[in-house]
Amino acid sequence: MSDKKETSPALKRSWFQGLKLEFGKITWPGKKQLAKETTVVLVVAILIGGIITVVDWLLGLGLNYLW
Numbered sequence: 823m824s825d826k827k828e829t830s831p832a833l834k835r836s837w838f839q840g841l842k843l844e845f846g847k848i849t850w851p852g853k854k855q856l857a858k859e860t861t862v863v864l865v866v867a868i869l870i871g872g873i874i875t876v877v878d879w880l881l882g883l884g885l886n887y888l889w
Contacts, residue, residue, distance in 0.1 A: 852860065
């Protein structure tokens, strides 16, 4: 008495056909949009990194003052 689901080849085939249809709906950004989005990601990453650095530095100063 096995609890494994048995999938028929027709079911697998229809799943792959559906997957192929979904992949056909994918749209890739153009060069300009990709450049803009990449720039935004880099700027935000640098800003967050800077904020984390400043907070870390301030916490380090505070802890050194207490000890």
